[in-house]
Amino acid sequence: MVSNTHSFISTLSERHGFTEISEIGRGGMGVVYRAFDEKLQRYVAVKQLSTELLDEETGLARFRAEMVTLGRISHSAVVKIHFAEVTENGDAYFVMDYVQGENLSTLIRRHREWGNRFTVAETVELLRPIAAALDFLHMRMDPPIIHRDIKPANILVPDSTASESRSLLTDFGISLAAEDTRLTSLSMMIGTERYFAPELVPGGENGPKDLAHSQPTVGSDNYALSLIAFEMLTLQSLKDxxxxxQWAESDRPFPKIAALGLNQKDMGDVDRIEQVLRKSLHPAPAYRFMTATAFIQALAQTGNRASWQRPPRPPQNAIANQNTRIPDVPTPSQESSSGFEFNKPTMITLSALAVGLLVILGAIGTFAFLNPAWQEPESAIADAFPKIISDKPDSPGWAGLECSAGVAGENEQARIVCSDSDLSITFADFGSQEDRDNSLDGAERKHWEVGT
Structure with a gap:
């Protein structure tokens, strides 16, 4: 619950000079207001936290410490938090960017009303920035930050001119550092049940048995993102x-995606789409994708294949009983002795086979031309790191990082750079260990064994 609304609005006006304050969202975690900042001449969003999130063990001191951590987040797909305060009445709140647009929950509801499922391409476009933001929070922040409430309502879809990112992650009112244990002291499970991972089920096989509530993790954040993708593609919540x-069990059943249906443009690839979703929503965290970006990248490689593009498979017995035979081409002497003649249908058949073979060879050649493998000298680097570097240039490798040949530096024989908007990894070949050691400053070097 939250305290008196009128009192809180008055505090915002007196403290910060905010005007035009109006409520734009309310839930179990608190209330969100839109306000106009007279000093900066722009609108901001204010999140007033529910008092249940600030129990005696956590306290206001914990809230202030968490807000300092959240204030350090700087990512193009994360709504920026400006500052946090506590009123004289003990109301905790934070001020962040106001984004003009709508949230993903509204967008999904509109698609559901019209029975218009998102395509794989549309789903990837909207969720790729969120996946990058989650990997940033989980892997780049120190300590890592767990959002704990990944759901469509907390994903903003800005107007085309409102943001450089296609979508934005917001509402960190209940996030926590990875080592935080406050969830065990609460009498309720924090978050939104429809997007809970199975390991958060109390006493479940995939979660601790000695806790009232299992701890949210990087894996449970990523699982929630996969649930959103499932909902966008099928217009049904997995929970439904x-x-x-069954939902309360740790080993949740998984439906057949073909029975639920996909956008017609993707139905021809339903098996691969189901395979990716099954992996990302596996009951055991260890069997899921390692990162949110890896899941999105795997999903991006499916779809865009309508069901009518998949030719019907002939019955198995029809395949076994087929006895198609191309007649032997006789030599001139054989023609005279056997009486075999090249009639017109035979010539057409052989010509068609020859053309078909040329088309196949041409397609293989074109594919090889458009998808070349790494060439020397970069191929030696790619062969040394096959689990990180993509198998061909300008393609996604580990965690979706796009790998391409870089400009070799001084004393380097070759260089490959794998990067996205947030992370860049450079691989360089110096030719010999001696040249490498002479070229690099050893002060900040780390030694990696093969297989690490």
Missing amino acids: TMSPN
Whole structure:
């Protein structure tokens, strides 16, 4: 619950000179207001936290410390938090960017009303920035930050001119550092049940058995993102495909995606799409994709294949009983002795086979031309790091990082750079260990064993 609304609005006006304050969202975690900042001449969003999030153990001191950490987040797909305060009445709140647009929950609802499922391409376009933001929070922040409430309502879809990112992650009112244990002291599970990972089920097989509530993790954040993708593609929540008891079990059943349906443009690739979703929503965290970006990248490689593009497979017995034979081409002497003649249908058949073979060879050659493998000298680097570097240039490798040949530096024989908007990894070949050691400053070097 939150305290008196009128009192809180008055505090915002007196403290910060905010005007035009109006409520734009309310939930179990608090209330969100839009306000106009007279000093900066722009609108801001204010999140007033529910008092249940500030129990005796956590306290206001914990809130202030967490807001300092959240204030350090700087990512193009994360709504920026400006500052946090506590009123004289003990109301905790933070001020962040106001984004003109709508949230993903509204967008999904509109698609559902029209029965218009998102395509794989549309889903990837909207969720790729969120995946990058999650990997940034999980892997680049120190300590790592767990959002804990990944859901469509907390993903903003800005107007075309409102942001450089296609979508934005917001509402960190209940996030926590990875080592935070306050969830065990609460009498409720924090977050949104529809987007809970199975390991958060109390006493479940994939979660601790000695806690009232299992701890949210990087894996549970990523699982929630996969649930959103599932919902966009099928217009059904995974939770709604099973009974409440099944949802509460750690080993949740997984439906057949073909029975739920996809956008017609993707139905021809339903098996691969289901394979990716099954992996990302596996009951055991260890069997899921390692990062949110890896899941999105795997999903991006599916779809865009309508069901009518998949030719029907002939019955197995029809394949076994086929006895198609191309007649032997006789030599001139054989023609005279056997009486075999090149009639017109035979010539057409052989010509068609020859053309078909040329088309196949041409397609293979074109594919090889458009998708070349790494060439020397970069190929030696790619061969040394096959699990990180893509198998061909200008393609995604580990965690979706796009790998391409870089400009070799002084004393380097070759260089490959794998990067996205947030992370860049450079691989360089110096030819010999001696040249490498002479070229690099050893002060900040780390030694990596093969397989690390």
